[in-house]
Amino acid sequence: VEGAELHSTRLRFVPGPIAAGDFRADIGSAGSCGLVLQALLPALLSAEGPVTFEITGGTHNDASPPAPFLEHALLPILRRMGAEVELPDPHHAIITGPAQLRGADVEIGDLRAGASLILAALAAEGTTVIHGAHHVHRGYENIERKFVDLGARIERLAEGTTPASS
Numbered sequence: 270v271e272g273a274e275l276h277s278t279r280l281r282f283v284p285g286p287i288a289a290g291d292f293r294a295d296i297g298s299a300g301s302c303g304l305v306l307q308a309l310l311p312a313l314l315s316a317e318g319p320v321t322f323e324i325t326g327g328t329h330n331d332a333s334p335p336a337p338f339l340e341h342a343l344l345p346i347l348r349r350m351g352a353e354v355e356l357p358d359p360h361h362a363i364i365t366g367p368a369q370l371r372g373a374d375v376e377i378g379d380l381r382a383g384a385s386l387i388l389a390a391l392a393a394e395g396t397t398v399i400h401g402a403h404h405v406h407r408g409y410e411n412i413e414r415k416f417v418d419l420g421a422r423i424e425r426l427a428e429g430t431t432p433a434s435s
Contacts, residue, residue: 288317322364370394
């Protein structure tokens with residue numbers, strides 16, 4: 270990553286393989302453990318092997334997804350898509366990668382979970398239909414266009430319709 274410094278207005282990412290291993294992040298006294306994990310999960314699912322991730326510091330606050338939300342709302346959907354993820358406690362995740370994610374018909378109920386599911390859907394083999402996408406639209410303006418500009422195949426559907434390329 271280039272440009273990851275204070276006052277930078279531009280970041281440059283050069284993608285590469287995600288290594289397996291044991292990782293630890295200390296996010297200090299501010300920041301949500303659940304948000305950090307939720308942001309990292311889609312990438313860690315493509316790791317070249319098993320990943321154990323420990324998060325220390327941080328908070329579990331009402332405005333961010335707590336570990337039980339991840340365990341009972343997001344992870345069942347990711348598991349249905351083929352992910353192998355366990356949360357033994359609020360500070361640890363065990364990801365068995367690389368996941369062979371499959372497209373699925375899924376329902377989201379949260380802004381950030383929706384963003385994670387979009388990333389998982391883009392990595393999945395086959396078509397994923399995400400219901401409840403209004404949660405994502407209210408937090409990420411023109412998110413489809415941004416991913417399409419990067420080469421993704423995404424279309425916005427009216428509820429009750431089917432994708433053109435199922």
